Amino acid sequence: MTSEVKQQPLAIDVDLPEECWELIFYLLLDHHRHFESLSLVSKHFLVITNQLRTTLTVSDQTTPFLPRLLRRFQHLRNLDFCGFHGDLESILCLIAKSKLDLEALNISNQKNLHLNGLHILGSNMKNLKSLYCSKVSFLQDIHLFVIAASFPRLEELDISYPEHKNIFSSTGSNDSGTFSGPVTDLGVSELSSRLNNLIKIDLSDELLISIVEACLPLNKLILARCHGFTFAGLLLLLSKYHSLSLISIEGMNFLTDQNINELSKFFSKLTSINLGLCSKLTNSTFFTLTRNCPLLNEINMERTNLGKEECPTKFVVNPQVKSLNLAQNGKLSNESIKKFVAICPNLQVLNLSSCRGITEEGFEEIFKRCSEIRHLEINYFSAITDFEIDSEVSKLEKLSAKGSGLNDEALAMVGKRSCRLSILDLAGCLNVTEKGVKEVVKNCRGLREINLKWCDNVNIDIVAWMVITRPSLRKIIPPCGFVPTESQMKLFLSHGCCVCEG
Template sequence: MEAELFEDCWELILNQLAADDINSLQSPCLVSKQFLSITNRLRHKLVASNRLFYSNNCEALFRALQRFTNLHEIELHDPVFGDNADVNHPIRRIASSGLDLHSLSLESLQKPPLPKTIMKLGLTMKNLKILRCPRAKRFRNHHLVAIADALPWLEELGIQFSGTNFDSKSAKYMVTDAGIEVMSRKLRRLRKIDITGQVGCSDRSLIALSSNCELLLEIQCACCRITEHGVCFVLRHSRNLISLDAGPYSSLQNDSFTFENSMTYATSLRDLVLEPYGDHDRILSSISTAGIPLEKILIYEDSGLSLHGLTTFLCACPSLTHLTLHDIDFLNDDSMRDLCQYLSSLVYIKLSCSTCSTLTATTFFLLTKECPVLSEIDLDFLKLQVEDDLDMVLERNYRIRSLKLGFCESNDEFLKKIGVICPNLQTLNLTGLYGLTTESIGEILRCCSQIKHLTVDRTREMVTFLEQFQTRHIKIEHHRILEECND
């Protein structure tokens, strides 16, 4: 009984380590057979991003597959170093591991695996539902068809890529409509598809997916060669669709399919990303008229968008919980004051103004005061300086857990006020914030005792200063290294 209790205690401790960082279980599993047994039960995901995983014939990867027998998810990051490296070997290792994988991600492949390697994966991984191959070079139609033949039970497929210009010569080196059409007829259970950046895909691909994959919940097709016709075909025929990322797109004159006569069919839609040119008000009006209870929307640039159109949409969509406004130049503190009355359900907001920002710290204080359930704020390129004579009543917001302030103009006074207003902060990102000193960062860390993740620019002074908070076990990241330091 005591032994069982002892192991239960260790499991609680190791489980907490895993909650903070799943890779932290790598060392404890080497301590004893007991720890190996516990970590094996707890670890369900392996992220292999280190070159050591692929050296010496993938021996380190093979040992990890043997050690953690309860893995359900594996991510291989950039597993090929040079055109002569063999990507097929680590995949064959995984296929013969005996694991019951549910998800496999192969990121940044220099070249895709051979069809026979994919077929072996299908022979052994009968429960593999998710396959992601983002940024895979030389990924072509026959690779896509091989995946569909080997894994007909797939529910999620990602083949997004940084697209290039499309022409007849480059078509044979990319995925095209023909490949998507064949794949869609074979993967009838598909629920999520990401073809972002596949410039060989057009409306034909959207029509094939919508016609053949009736269970589709999510489509991401940004930066493909699509038009309003293809997007509206999806809205009309994919009745289960919850999420659609289809920007940017072009419009056709005198088309029978328009947002005005198609949006009413999209009754399940909850998450929408569109990048129209001069059409924002028309699209937002069609959503409002259809009465779709959207929960998430990203509005990119203000082409064809008016403050009246945005206000009318927000008023008609009280279900909205996530709002991203990117480069909406007409926004200012006064307009945000008016918009806040329609944002009572927001839990996340992102405001990014890289062109010219007239939003200031006043907007931040308005959001914390007027949005009662807001928990995450992401602000980029805003002017967030605060002076001693600030004439505004500030109120504490105990719900805000995450705050990201990327490349904003700020000062110590603003950061100190954040510490008072948002005492329950857990994540704070200060990348590229000019005008801050270690004094204000120390003040906010002392006021916000729950901060567990901090991102700041790396300087010698900052690294030395943050050493005093080591006992807090704060995970510190540096997205920008301004000075090299000897740790």
């Protein structure tokens, strides 16, 4: 006698507290952009992911939706307006009324900082700890006075690269119809005397001695492209601050390998260093840093003199280093890059743009040794058309290959081996056709942005196909000549994708 047993659907209780769901989401996802797919599962997940988002980047295109976004994401702690070019004062007032409790605000790349807007914001954002005002055209001492008075808990302030244009304006940077001059020691002194919690200040003026005498509790120092001081002054400053975690001394052409070797004895707490445009530094500096800085996480040696000398046969592996920017080092060879990636096996970010001495052999060694790479820049490698990617490499999320010689076969390899790819920049890749693009779009299910500008051999008809085929796409820069109609734009936006004009 036989009997049939009907299998009932397995019921799973998923009624977990929100704290548990939040912990699960944090463990599974390492970036807020991944929250979008979860928010579509249910209203419950939508509410949870809204609460988890803490960072928002605002551009000119997203400004009309800002009031709605500020209401939706009520736990935002970090707002970035460095790509915004509109009326900043109204934006600051809007943020001030939002009831957010911000910790960091980036308002860099602005023509002007309105004093009234800063004051209103400071009156409502008493817990703001980081304020970034880099590359502000008319930054003056009076702005520093208002910042010092309005943000008493400020710990980080970036006022680097002010243009100091000496002009008069009825709506000028001090809102009084007069010009009060650029940033001086007086403004910096006001910051140091009123902001007792200041641990980082980014400057581009000749103030080394003033900083030493001020005895600020600094742990980060940026003196990028400063002039008017010598190695002796830099040595004096760094000998005063042994606990610095970040140092940027970009553009110090007088620095030598021996100088860095001498300074490195003060780098025991260093996690990030920027030596870009220090043209006398060679491979020796790289080996000194990786050997003497056990906590070092990020190295920038863009446009230095890497590759000039031979690499030593013995070296010390530094598993802490996660990011290397070695762009525009034309002498860098396969031999050098093989040693570098052997020293830094846990690399996640690597920029080798315009390092034309590296061939397919060097790239294959990179993929073989560095299985953790997530962000790779190989812009302007016109001689490289194809390369092999080891099967273990599956964590690549961003690939920038502008102006490179990559062909369809290389793109097919990327699509096959890098299923987590979310950002792909192929601007100016003349060997790429729609065949290679289709391989990437079909295989990379999380692809969010793709740039095909100046890809003259890619048919513009592929744009609509990409939007329909890959629902995850949020931004497409199409080949030149593509001008979407109004109905097409509505169709693309209904799919959640912004398509720019080619």
